[in-house]
Amino acid sequence: MSKAATIGTTKAEQNNIRAIIGSSYNKLYSQFQSDDLTEVGNYKILDPIGEGSFGKVYLACHKLTHRKVVLKTSDKKDPNIVREVFYHRQFNYPHITRLYEVIVTENKVWMALEYCPGKELYDHLLKMKRIPINQCVELFSQICGAVYYTHSLNCVHRDLKLENILLDKNGRAKLTDFGFTRECMTKSLLETVCGTTVYMAPEITERKVYDGFKIDVWALGVILYTIMTGSMPFDEDDQTKVKWKIINEMPDFSSDAITEDARDLLTRLLSKNPAERPSVKEILSHPFLQPFGQTILQETDSILLKQRDGTMRFHSKKERRLLKMLRRSGFDIRAIKNSVIKRKCDNLSGLWFLLLDQQGTHEHMLKPRRTRSILSVRKVFDNQKPNEENSHEDGIIKSTLELTKVGSVGKLLGQQENIPPSSSEKKRDNATFDDKGSHADTMGVSSVLLNSKTHDQSQLRMSSMPLMRTESPRKNNNIFKRVSDFFKTKKHINQVGMTDEFKGSDTYQADMDASPNRSISFATLKKATFDETVSEKPKKSSPLKSNADVKLDKKAADAQKSTLVSSSAKGTSGKEDLAFYDQPIVKRFKSTTSSENSRQVSGGTYDVDSLHIIRSSYSDIKASPKLSQSRPLSNTSQFSNDTNTSDYSTDGNLTFGNSFDSSARPTPKHNGSQYSLNSNSDLNIKPTSSRRYLRRNLSVQSEASTTSERSSRTDSFYDITTTTNLVKQPFRDKSSTTNRDSVLPHFSTQKGVNGWSTSPKNSYMLPRRSSLGRRRRAKKPSFLNNSQHGPDDVIREESSSVDEDSDVPQQNFPMNVAKRTLSAGNDPVQNATLGVDNDVDNADNQSPVNGVLRHSFSFHKSTSPSPKLRNFSEGSQWTAFHNDSKSFMTGTEDDGSISNADNGDNEDNGDIDENDE
Numbered sequence: 001m002s003k004a005a006t007i008g009t010t011k012a013e014q015n016n017i018r019a020i021i022g023s024s025y026n027k028l029y030s031q032f033q034s035d036d037l038t039e040v041g042n043y044k045i046l047d048p049i050g051e052g053s054f055g056k057v058y059l060a061c062h063k064l065t066h067r068k069v070v071l072k073t074s075d076k077k078d079p080n081i082v083r084e085v086f087y088h089r090q091f092n093y094p095h096i097t098r099l100y101e102v103i104v105t106e107n108k109v110w111m112a113l114e115y116c117p118g119k120e121l122y123d124h125l126l127k128m129k130r131i132p133i134n135q136c137v138e139l140f141s142q143i144c145g146a147v148y149y150t151h152s153l154n155c156v157h158r159d160l161k162l163e164n165i166l167l168d169k170n171g172r173a174k175l176t177d178f179g180f181t182r183e184c185m186t187k188s189l190l191e192t193v194c195g196t197t198v199y200m201a202p203e204i205t206e207r208k209v210y211d212g213f214k215i216d217v218w219a220l221g222v223i224l225y226t227i228m229t230g231s232m233p234f235d236e237d238d239q240t241k242v243k244w245k246i247i248n249e250m251p252d253f254s255s256d257a258i259t260e261d262a263r264d265l266l267t268r269l270l271s272k273n274p275a276e277r278p279s280v281k282e283i284l285s286h287p288f289l290q291p292f293g294q295t296i297l298q299e300t301d302s303i304l305l306k307q308r309d310g311t312m313r314f315h316s317k318k319e320r321r322l323l324k325m326l327r328r329s330g331f332d333i334r335a336i337k338n339s340v341i342k343r344k345c346d347n348l349s350g351l352w353f354l355l356l357d358q359q360g361t362h363e364h365m366l367k368p369r370r371t372r373s374i375l376s377v378r379k380v381f382d383n384q385k386p387n388e389e390n391s392h393e394d395g396i397i398k399s400t401l402e403l404t405k406v407g408s409v410g411k412l413l414g415q416q417e418n419i420p421p422s423s424s425e426k427k428r429d430n431a432t433f434d435d436k437g438s439h440a441d442t443m444g445v446s447s448v449l450l451n452s453k454t455h456d457q458s459q460l461r462m463s464s465m466p467l468m469r470t471e472s473p474r475k476n477n478n479i480f481k482r483v484s485d486f487f488k489t490k491k492h493i494n495q496v497g498m499t500d501e502f503k504g505s506d507t508y509q510a511d512m513d514a515s516p517n518r519s520i521s522f523a524t525l526k527k528a529t530f531d532e533t534v535s536e537k538p539k540k541s542s543p544l545k546s547n548a549d550v551k552l553d554k555k556a557a558d559a560q561k562s563t564l565v566s567s568s569a570k571g572t573s574g575k576e577d578l579a580f581y582d583q584p585i586v587k588r589f590k591s592t593t594s595s596e597n598s599r600q601v602s603g604g605t606y607d608v609d610s611l612h613i614i615r616s617s618y619s620d621i622k623a624s625p626k627l628s629q630s631r632p633l634s635n636t637s638q639f640s641n642d643t644n645t646s647d648y649s650t651d652g653n654l655t656f657g658n659s660f661d662s663s664a665r666p667t668p669k670h671n672g673s674q675y676s677l678n679s680n681s682d683l684n685i686k687p688t689s690s691r692r693y694l695r696r697n698l699s700v701q702s703e704a705s706t707t708s709e710r711s712s713r714t715d716s717f718y719d720i721t722t723t724t725n726l727v728k729q730p731f732r733d734k735s736s737t738t739n740r741d742s743v744l745p746h747f748s749t750q751k752g753v754n755g756w757s758t759s760p761k762n763s764y765m766l767p768r769r770s771s772l773g774r775r776r777r778a779k780k781p782s783f784l785n786n787s788q789h790g791p792d793d794v795i796r797e798e799s800s801s802v803d804e805d806s807d808v809p810q811q812n813f814p815m816n817v818a819k820r821t822l823s824a825g826n827d828p829v830q831n832a833t834l835g836v837d838n839d840v841d842n843a844d845n846q847s848p849v850n851g852v853l854r855h856s857f858s859f860h861k862s863t864s865p866s867p868k869l870r871n872f873s874e875g876s877q878w879t880a881f882h883n884d885s886k887s888f889m890t891g892t893e894d895d896g897s898i899s900n901a902d903n904g905d906n907e908d909n910g911d912i913d914e915n916d917e
């Protein structure tokens with residue numbers, strides 16, 4: 001018997017099988033070869049939605065929960081990614097995008113972030129031209145809440161701008177992009193120049209040491225001004241002029257949009273003297289932000305309290321229920337808890353938070369919604385005296401209305417799934433709309449909820465719209481027909497007395513109750529004013545619609561009114577006012593970080609150029625009497641005389657010792673600068689331009705550049721960077737470590753392997769933001785591409801007890817000594833005491849890195865084979881202890897503390913540590 005016969009196939013069948021196997025094989029092979037990624041970890045990549053400086057941003061789906069997330073990729077070589085992850089994972093706040101998971105692959109770091117479909121506040125502003133005052137107040141309070149939260153944890157963001165504020169599906173603000181964040185506990189005055197020019201405080205622009213909190217407050221002022229007026233407070237085409245304005249000019253407060261209270265707040269926020277700027281707490285208490293400010297403040301305080309004591313973890317009903325479910329399903333609860341508590345951002349904590357989110361959504365979906373329209377209808381009926389005409393319907397209507405009290409509208413109308421009403425549902429149906437806030441997030445999270453009271457109401461109302469607008473979903477549904485008939489007979493209600501009717505209705509009252517100080521809720525504004533769905537939709541569907549339309553038209557009118565309130569006050573028509581903003585010119589800049597290292601070690605051209613030009617411009621400004629009057633030079637506007645001499649030095653240190661009082665108006669020494677030659681002609685600073693533009697601003701960490709590069713760049717801070725060898729960075733001069741505001745947690749590269757340093761201090765820093773469409777993509781320096789950064793480099797936390805502020809320079813401190821000193825990771829007893837997580841990269845760790853007091857991220861050449869994905873080490877929970885400086889300084893990993901050396905902005909970062917093998 002032939003072989004073919006033994007397996008029962010003919011030759012043709014055999015060929016067929018062979019072809020199938022071949023094609024499957026090829027398919028698998030091509031999958032392996034393909035550059036297109038379809039999946040990363042538990043996430044299925046759906047669509048690219050953006051692009052950052054170091055990688056793309058994708059919309060993705062978590063395969064286990066089907067939750068949409070954003071996957072932000074970053075090149076491992078981007079030093080800011082470490083900083084971003086390091087800080088972002090510490091934050092757990094409703095107005096900060098949630099970082100679910102971090103996946104580290106061979107060359108990339110993938111961050112799974114909360115998806116914010118509302119895009120950036122920048123885009124929102126562009127679309128709207130100008131944001132109505134109520135919405136401004138609400139959004140700004142939320143932004144301030146996020147900043148208040150980070151400041152309370154002793155962290156400063158340093159790149160606050162419209163582009164870094166996203167809007168979630170409910171239009172709530174979410175702060176994101178923590179690439180420039182650092183803690184300010186160990187160093188109150190910072191030196192690193194970073195941010196985005198148009199958002200930069202005068203003290204940074206002048207390259208003075210600065211209080212990180214105060215520069216965030218300044219940026220908040222710029223944000224508030226921009227969203228209120230639709231233009232930026234300090235904006236010019238020329239970056240130098242921008243800087244000049246920031247230092248010398250007050251913004252134009254003549255816009256109609258700026259109310260008295262707003263002006264008062266803005267004046268404080270944009271005070272040239274940082275000491276005069278309020279704290280974020282004070283901002284939230286300002287009358288202009290009420291009632292949102294106080295609400296957010298209280299909620300944030302409550303969140304902070306809960307997070308600090310840590311006792312509330314896994315205690316909420318939702319969390320306990322989820323734990324129970326997971327336990328029943330056979331999950332290792334302890335591992336999940338451990339992962340969440342230690343903020344490991346691994347797949348377990350990712351799953352946990354996504355499930356929590358999912359639960360929230362499901363709860364929301366399962367709970368039947370009582371639509372506002374029905375309430376209004378009921379009100380109409382309630383007010384209706386029974387009469388002959390509809391008495392025959394009364395029975396039905398009555399029973400229907402009774403049903404609404406105990407059952408869901410969905411059930412009543414047969415619209416939704418047949419969900420039996422639960423007891424809680426019944427309760428809820430009996431409750432007023434004010435009870436919506438009770439579906440609190442687990443973390444006590446809801447400052448949102450307090451605000452979202454009105455959101456929910458509006459959403460509920462909106463959610464009812466399709467129902468009301470379209471033809472009866474069930475055409476043969478008696479209720480609709482009868483209700484429709486009823487309204488037909490009662491046309492006068494709609495035509496004549498609807499306004500009064502509406503005013504007397506539950507809907508209106510509930511709205512007013514919920515937002516006593518606002519004429520209109522955010523969601524309504526959003527829907528009615530911006531989407532223009534209400535007024536533009538043809539009124540032709542069910543007669544019931546007329547009710548809703550009247551209500552929404554009223555809302556839309558209110559919204560319109562509030563948008564244009566100031567213009568009418570000034571006697572200009574709203575149309576004109578909006579037309580003024582109709583053609584925003586969108587430009588983007590990059591934000592910058594320029595390390596102090598550059599100032600000390602090489603160059604100094606940064607300051608010199610900018611300040612020199614600013615000074616150069618002074619003669620022009622002086623020539624303009626109008627300007628010289630309108631530009632009071634603040635006390636803080638002091639420039640170094642010495643900078644003149646270092647202007648053209650390629651290696652000259654920039655000294656800030658001697659500053660001159662700008663009021664003395666010295667004549668700058670030009671010394672033949674290529675910049676000074678142009679500066680006079682360039683700087684035709686005009687008086688406050690009648691029209692300013694909204695610009696797209698790009699974050700740049702500008703560290704060093706050659707003159708040629710500098711001249712080729714157009715962005716704000718490229719003109720002010722220093723000269724540094726781009727190709728091979730020397731080890732950092734050990735003597736130059738003190739008095740510097742570092743940029744990263746310790747970020748070292750193994751000597752001799754890569755031949756270049758990732759140090760922001762020593763290396764060429766790439767722009768943080770690049771273009772997509774309107775953005776310019778940062779060109780990658782070739783040395784990065786040629787880097788031999790090995791596939792088996794691993795990121796890990798490393799022990800060190802070196803205090804940044806101690807006399808011993810960090811990089812001189814032998815790492816092996818540090819490791820010996822902190823060898824808790826090897827000691828099981830101590831590990832238990834310290835709550836050390838021994839899971840972290842054990843396979844890769846050649847040194848006892850667990851139980852560390854200080855987190856230092858380093859690239860290490862691992863001796864073990866490199867896995868594709870690696871565990872991501874847990875986040876220190878220092879946030880819980882930031883108030884307790886004693887425990888913070890001496891605490892352990894488990895008690896949430898880190899050493900004061902762990903500032904995430906360490907000078908040493910990126911340096912090649914010779915002792916670090």
Ligand SMILES: Nc1ncnc2c1ncn2[C@@H]1O[C@H](COP(=O)(O)OP(=O)(O)OP(=O)(O)O)[C@@H](O)[C@H]1O
Pocket residue numbers: 049050051052053054055057070072097113114115116117119120166176177179698699767768769770
């Ligand atoms: N959580 C998110 N939800 C929705 N869209 C997002 C989210 N995060 C980022 N995006 C989008 O992706 C784009 C790029 O993201 P992002 O600006 O954060 O990248 P980046 O690497 O930080 O850029 P850069 O460093 O240059 O600022 C943005 O335009 C933003 O709209």
